[in-house]
Amino acid sequence: MDWAKKAEDQVSKLVSNLEIDKKDDSEADKKTGEEADGASPAETSLMLKIIRKGLVESKLDLEVQRQDPNSPLHSVKTFEKLHLKPEILKGIYAMGFNAPSKIQETALPLLLADPPQNMIAQSQSGTGKTAAFVLAMLSRVDTRLTHPQVLCLSPTYELAIQTGEAAAKMAQFCPEIKLKFAVRGEDVEPGTKLTEHIIIGTPGKVLDWGLKFRVIDLKKIRVFVLDEADVMIATQGHHDQCIRIHKQLPAKCQMLFFSATYDKDVMEFAQHIVPEANIIRLQREEESLDNIKQYYVRCRSEDEKYQAIQNIYGSITIGQAIIFCHTRKTAGWLAGKMSSDGHSVAVLSGDLTVEQRLAVLDRFRVGLEKVLITTNVLSRGIDVEQVTIVVNFDLPMDAKGRADCETYLHRIGRTGRFGKNGIAINLIDSEKAMAICSAIEDHFKKPIKELNADNSEEIEKIGS
Numbered sequence: 001m002d003w004a005k006k007a008e009d010q011v012s013k014l015v016s017n018l019e020i021d022k023k024d025d026s027e028a029d030k031k032t033g034e035e036a037d038g039a040s041p042a043e044t045s046l047m048l049k050i051i052r053k054g055l056v057e058s059k060l061d062l063e064v065q066r067q068d069p070n071s072p073l074h075s076v077k078t079f080e081k082l083h084l085k086p087e088i089l090k091g092i093y094a095m096g097f098n099a100p101s102k103i104q105e106t107a108l109p110l111l112l113a114d115p116p117q118n119m120i121a122q123s124q125s126g127t128g129k130t131a132a133f134v135l136a137m138l139s140r141v142d143t144r145l146t147h148p149q150v151l152c153l154s155p156t157y158e159l160a161i162q163t164g165e166a167a168a169k170m171a172q173f174c175p176e177i178k179l180k181f182a183v184r185g186e187d188v189e190p191g192t193k194l195t196e197h198i199i200i201g202t203p204g205k206v207l208d209w210g211l212k213f214r215v216i217d218l219k220k221i222r223v224f225v226l227d228e229a230d231v232m233i234a235t236q237g238h239h240d241q242c243i244r245i246h247k248q249l250p251a252k253c254q255m256l257f258f259s260a261t262y263d264k265d266v267m268e269f270a271q272h273i274v275p276e277a278n279i280i281r282l283q284r285e286e287e288s289l290d291n292i293k294q295y296y297v298r299c300r301s302e303d304e305k306y307q308a309i310q311n312i313y314g315s316i317t318i319g320q321a322i323i324f325c326h327t328r329k330t331a332g333w334l335a336g337k338m339s340s341d342g343h344s345v346a347v348l349s350g351d352l353t354v355e356q357r358l359a360v361l362d363r364f365r366v367g368l369e370k371v372l373i374t375t376n377v378l379s380r381g382i383d384v385e386q387v388t389i390v391v392n393f394d395l396p397m398d399a400k401g402r403a404d405c406e407t408y409l410h411r412i413g414r415t416g417r418f419g420k421n422g423i424a425i426n427l428i429d430s431e432k433a434m435a436i437c438s439a440i441e442d443h444f445k446k447p448i449k450e451l452n453a454d455n456s457e458e459i460e461k462i463g464s
């Protein structure tokens with residue numbers, strides 16, 4: 001798979017630069033530490049305590065969680081019991097997966113059953129949904145046929161690439177399985193027919209290739225996966241494109257919808273278009289916040305929010321952090337200001353080219369930058385293991401200015417992945433922002449505590 005090789009080469013090149021850049025980074029960090037100390041020693045030391053405690057707990061946890069029947073990582077089965085092909089099994093062991101998570105062991109027997117079963121599945125962020133559907137995709141490929149048979153749709157370019165890279169790793173011992181990305185930047189010769197077995201892409205491109213250029217025969221697709229299914233159904237543009245693709249699929253096509261969240265209307269619609277679906281809901285949403293501690297910091301203005309970030313920069317860069325802003329403009333402004341103050345930060349928003357977006361994300365993945373500033377474009381699905389902190393520079397709102405609780409859950413789910421602990425910090429600079437924060441707290445029924453450096457009681461309670 002050429003594209004996988006290309007991605008690997010790019011990453012190893014970046015890794016070889018790591019040592020050089022790390023030196024610069026540590027200089028910046030040293031400087032930051034001094035600045036932060038000067039700015040607010042109490043706040044900095046509070047954050048350090050929270051984070052250190054969080055990191056220590058994370059290390060202890062995974063095996064304990066596997067034994068706990070209430071944990072999303074609990075498993076009673078081994079991968080062998082799931083009857084995967086030996087080459088695929090070898091691939092997942094090579095990735096370091098020892099045992100299936102709950103969504104994997106619950107979904108896979110149904111996904112691999114004959115006759116194929118449809119499914120609408122919900123499981124919290126970071127619990128291994130990708131491997132669940134990718135293993136089903138790989139298992140269903142018939143390599144004797146040389147046309148696309150499996151189609152997986154993702155809402156963003158980055159997520160499609162990440163899913164394809166995970167699929168390539170799982171299929172590393174199945175060289176006969178061929179995969180193609182249908183994303184911006186990938187071209188096809190109109191009039192030709194694609195021969196790859198699996199297509200992973202974004203809806204617009206797949207629609208072009210299926211209906212305009214006719215290089216994919218959608219009538220021959222036998223497995224259709226909709227990742228982040230709720231946003232694909234609820235967002236106008238994605239919705240129309242997905243429905244047009246869905247209409248072309250044959251009646252017998254196996255349909256698999258996955259997401260961490262589904263609201264009532266979206267679930268009803270999903271059930272309407274996925275006939276006789278098996279529905280798996282592993283946790284109520286509020287339970288999925290158990291491994292992420294949430295805080296808010298009161299600020300009086302945008303400048304004070306910036307100051308708060310400055311104060312905690314030294315602490316948040318113990319691991320890696322993602323900072324979410326409401327608009328590209330704020331993300332750009334924040335990144336510019338932090339860079340000019342000597343911090344090493346990356347920025348990723350929709351105004352970059354796809355190549356730039358991928359390069360930024362690759363650098364962040366290998367740790368060249370410890371802080372990534374972004375917008376909702378990265379709120380879903382992106383998996384970077386070392387992210388210990390998510391900061392909401394702006395709280396997520398819908399078009400009417402109300403709390404967007406689902407986006408909040410997806411954003412903070414960029415940390416606390418696969419049994420790790422995470423920390424979410426919300427910066428509040430107005431009564432409206434406070435009201436949104438309270439609405440989110442009420443919705444999930446989980447406390448969002450004030451991070452108040454003067455409150456020694458709070459420091460004592462951290463981690464309890």
Ligand SMILES: Nc1ncnc2c1ncn2[C@@H]1O[C@H](COP(=O)(O)OP(=O)(O)OP(=O)(O)O)[C@@H](O)[C@H]1O
Binds near residue numbers: 097101260417
């Ligand atoms: N069985 C397993 N054992 C160990 N690690 C696993 C296993 N399954 C998945 N992982 C790892 O867990 C992390 C999270 O998985 P994944 O990205 O699939 O989560 P997700 O449920 O799709 O989350 P989101 O809702 O945010 O998209 C990944 O780094 C993945 O490699």
